[in-house]
Amino acid sequence: MLKDNHNRTVNYLRLAVTDRCNLRCFYCMPEEGINFVEKKELLSYEELEQLITIFAELGVSKVRITGGEPFVRKGLMEFLEKLVNIPGITNVPITTNGTTTRKHLNDLVKLGINSFNLSLDTLDKKRFFDITRRDYFDEVYACMEEMIDRKLNVKLNAVVMKDKNIEDILTMVALTKDKDIAVRFIEEMPFNGDKVHYQQLEWNYIKILDFISNEFSNIEKIPDPLFSTSVNYRIKGFKGSFGIIPAYSRNFCGTCNRLRMTPKGLIKTCLYDSGVFNLRDILRSGANKAQIKTAILEAVGNRAKDGFEAERKNRHGNQSFESMASIGG
Ligand code: SAM
Numbered sequence: 001m002l003k004d005n006h007n008r009t010v011n012y013l014r015l016a017v018t019d020r021c022n023l024r025c026f027y028c029m030p031e032e033g034i035n036f037v038e039k040k041e042l043l044s045y046e047e048l049e050q051l052i053t054i055f056a057e058l059g060v061s062k063v064r065i066t067g068g069e070p071f072v073r074k075g076l077m078e079f080l081e082k083l084v085n086i087p088g089i090t091n092v093p094i095t096t097n098g099t100t101t102r103k104h105l106n107d108l109v110k111l112g113i114n115s116f117n118l119s120l121d122t123l124d125k126k127r128f129f130d131i132t133r134r135d136y137f138d139e140v141y142a143c144m145e146e147m148i149d150r151k152l153n154v155k156l157n158a159v160v161m162k163d164k165n166i167e168d169i170l171t172m173v174a175l176t177k178d179k180d181i182a183v184r185f186i187e188e189m190p191f192n193g194d195k196v197h198y199q200q201l202e203w204n205y206i207k208i209l210d211f212i213s214n215e216f217s218n219i220e221k222i223p224d225p226l227f228s229t230s231v232n233y234r235i236k237g238f239k240g241s242f243g244i245i246p247a248y249s250r251n252f253c254g255t256c257n258r259l260r261m262t263p264k265g266l267i268k269t270c271l272y273d274s275g276v277f278n279l280r281d282i283l284r285s286g287a288n289k290a291q292i293k294t295a296i297l298e299a300v301g302n303r304a305k306d307g308f309e310a311e312r313k314n315r316h317g318n319q320s321f322e323s324m325a326s327i328g329g
């Protein structure tokens with residue numbers, strides 16, 4: 001089992017297979033002027049398979065596919081078929097914007113992939129357009145309904161944004177009345193690919209929960225799964241549940257079990273570091289399996305205690321100009 005220098009188990013890799021996307025969510029990337037990664041810089045599927053085999057040998061069993069939008073990368077389904085067959089990889093959930101996912105559901109289920117985080121920040125078509133700058137609301141909603149009908153494990157991810165979707169917090173909690181779905185409200189993080197960020201987050205987890213409590217008096221706390229980043233609740237009598245992810249407040253670092261790999265092969269041992277080493281470069285320089293394992297073990301053995309330490313040490317206090325599309329969420 002892979003353990004870090006704070007005795008935390010590391011068994012989960014978040015893999016951003018592309019930084020490209022067919023939406024332009026304003027909290028994630030600018031509307032234009034984005035320098036997407038060129039194909040030759042991208043880890044090929046063969047390279048990914050090689051690297052994930054090594055991660056699996058070290059103890060990683062869960063690989064989340066994310067991006068950018070994973071389904072915009074050509075050949076993803078063929079890659080997934082290989083990935084689910086790597087010995088030791090037992091869980092392959094996907095984070096998707098749901099714009100082109102529906103047509104793959106049959107094949108995904110056949111591969112044993114049945115857990116999805118579906119990003120949907122509003123139940124209002126117009127606000128969806130304002131937030132994502134694209135007109136895909138009907139398709140994403142239909143994707144959500146089909147996932148529920150198929151009894152897949154689906155979580156709705158909604159980033160909470162001042163002046164954008166506050167009213168949606170209540171309608172999305174109300175959605176859990178008849179739908180067996182987990183809605184998770186995420187604190188907005190400073191990864192919009194721009195140089196302009198708020199100095200302090202107003203809609204933090206405390207304010208989000210207060211806001212919901214003012215409308216729904218019968219909230220009950222439900223158990224949080226092991227390694228969960230969300231703090232979870234249910235309205236008594238409702239089929240589904242809701243959770244809040246304090247991603248900006250960062251109070252879940254004590255149980256963090258994850259590593260991230262960007263489309264260019266940069267390894268992040270914390271969301272808030274700016275990358276600790278590049279695995280693609282090591283691989284392409286001809287390193288053998290043992291050398292790659294050593295590099296991974298060294299990074300895992302030097303993890304920051306929490307997101308604040310990672311930011312302080314690794315970014316030297318500077319704000320991030322990264323886009324979440326190259327980190328994977
Ligand atoms: N395109 C896919 C999607 O949107 O689900 C996968 C990639 S996206 C970067 C992964 C997750 O990161 C999404 O749930 C998205 O809402 C979240 N995200 C993106 N930018 C964020 C930000 N600035 N703060 C908080 N969450 C963010």
Ligand code: SF4
Pocket residue numbers: 021022023024025028029067068069097119324325
């Ligand atoms: Fe695309 Fe996902 Fe970023 Fe939205 S959050 S722009 S869907 S990568």
